[in-house]
Amino acid sequence: MENSGDGQQQQQQDLAERAYLVQVNGYDSLATPKDLNLPRPLSISDFAPAPMHGSTLRVAYQGVPGAYSEAAACKAYPECEPVPCEQFEAAFQAVELWLADRAVLPVENSLGGSIHRNYDLLLRHRLHIVGEVQLPVHHCLLAMPGVSKADLRRVISHPQALAQCEHTLTRLGLSVAREAVDDTAGAAQFIAENNLRDTAAIASNRAAEIYGMNILANGIQDDAGNVTRFVMLAREPIIPRVDRPFKTSIVFAKEEATGSLFKVLSAFAFRDINLTKIESRPQRKKPLRIVDDNNSGKSQYFEYLFYIDFEASMADKRAQNALAELQEFTSFLRVLGSYPMDVTPLVGSPPL
Numbered sequence: 001m002e003n004s005g006d007g008q009q010q011q012q013q014d015l016a017e018r019a020y021l022v023q024v025n026g027y028d029s030l031a032t033p034k035d036l037n038l039p040r041p042l043s044i045s046d047f048a049p050a051p052m053h054g055s056t057l058r059v060a061y062q063g064v065p066g067a068y069s070e071a072a073a074c075k076a077y078p079e080c081e082p083v084p085c086e087q088f089e090a091a092f093q094a095v096e097l098w099l100a101d102r103a104v105l106p107v108e109n110s111l112g113g114s115i116h117r118n119y120d121l122l123l124r125h126r127l128h129i130v131g132e133v134q135l136p137v138h139h140c141l142l143a144m145p146g147v148s149k150a151d152l153r154r155v156i157s158h159p160q161a162l163a164q165c166e167h168t169l170t171r172l173g174l175s176v177a178r179e180a181v182d183d184t185a186g187a188a189q190f191i192a193e194n195n196l197r198d199t200a201a202i203a204s205n206r207a208a209e210i211y212g213m214n215i216l217a218n219g220i221q222d223d224a225g226n227v228t229r230f231v232m233l234a235r236e237p238i239i240p241r242v243d244r245p246f247k248t249s250i251v252f253a254k255e256e257a258t259g260s261l262f263k264v265l266s267a268f269a270f271r272d273i274n275l276t277k278i279e280s281r282p283q284r285k286k287p288l289r290i291v292d293d294n295n296s297g298k299s300q301y302f303e304y305l306f307y308i309d310f311e312a313s314m315a316d317k318r319a320q321n322a323l324a325e326l327q328e329f330t331s332f333l334r335v336l337g338s339y340p341m342d343v344t345p346l347v348g349s350p351p352l
């Protein structure tokens with residue numbers, strides 16, 4: 001990103017705050033969302049007692065309509081009612097308070113790797129991963145009708161979208177300020193509501209449709225195979241099965257003893273269980289508040305946390321034995337979920 005210096009940082013913060021205010025205050029003076037009858041994003045302050053709702057599955061996501069997380073929710077549950085939320089925290093709480101049935105959370109990207117903040121959220125809450133979705137992400141550069149690339153002084157989007165398009169933007173001659181906001185579609189909405197004619201958003205072509213914007217450039221991600229992996233969260237785990245490919249996600253802190261990580265990995269290797277992800281995260285300086293089964297939290301210090309995804313169901317004896325063995329070499333171990341793998345082919349998926 002090209003932002004540097006206090007002035008630009010302040011500008012960026014102002015922008016983020018304005019975008020937030022526009023959302024919090026509703027759409028009183030702004031025609032677009034009201035006309036389109038879009039749902040207002042939930043915020044934490046909305047959480048009064050949960051109303052009853054019908055049988056449609058309600059899926060909470062962070063962002064506004066047109067966000068990639070909304071597309072992920074609809075890929076996982078085509079008949080669902082997506083529920084926009086201002087923050088991830090609000091999406092988690094929506095499920096915990098029965099306002100929604102599922103939350104959708106982006107956890108890793110083919111270019112940038114794991115989204116650690118979102119993994120932290122998984123530990124701070126007691127929701128279970130019940131599914132995953134891999135979504136090819138096709139970014140567009142959106143501006144108000146009549147605005148050309150030469151008019152642009154600024155490009156705004158979710159930090160991941162900005163990072164994923166950095167080289168292409170430069171190649172398009174757009175060496176203008178980049179500014180981060182909470183979600184891609186929120187960036188488009190902000191520009192449309194304020195009729196900003198010097199600012200473009202990186203967002204989906206669905207966001208262009210919803211907010212009445214023009215697509216100045218299509219497919220601007222640096223990596224043509226740009227894929228984001230989302231997980232679906234629920235209050236209760238699903239019953240693991242062995243009649244279809246399952247994945248299990250765990251997080252653990254290893255014992256201090258020499259060789260304990262090797263022993264952890266061998267527990268999987270000896271049982272021929274394939275790992276699809278292993279990642280360590282230094283945690284030394286920051287205590288982590290972990291919520292247990294009774295939803296009571298306590299702060300704990302760990303040197304490192306390790307995240308592993310492996311290709312087996314918790315109904316599979318091999319996985320059960322591997323985890324039983326792991327307990328000997330770990331000071332903390334949590335199964336985040338055991339869920340069906342997304343095996344849909346990525347090639348040929350329609351662009352978002």
Ligand SMILES: O=C(O)C(=O)Cc1ccccc1
Pocket residue numbers: 062063066067068069070106137158160161182183184185228
């Ligand atoms: O901002 C969005 O639309 C999201 O859903 C988060 C995101 C941002 C960039 C790539 C994938 C997901």
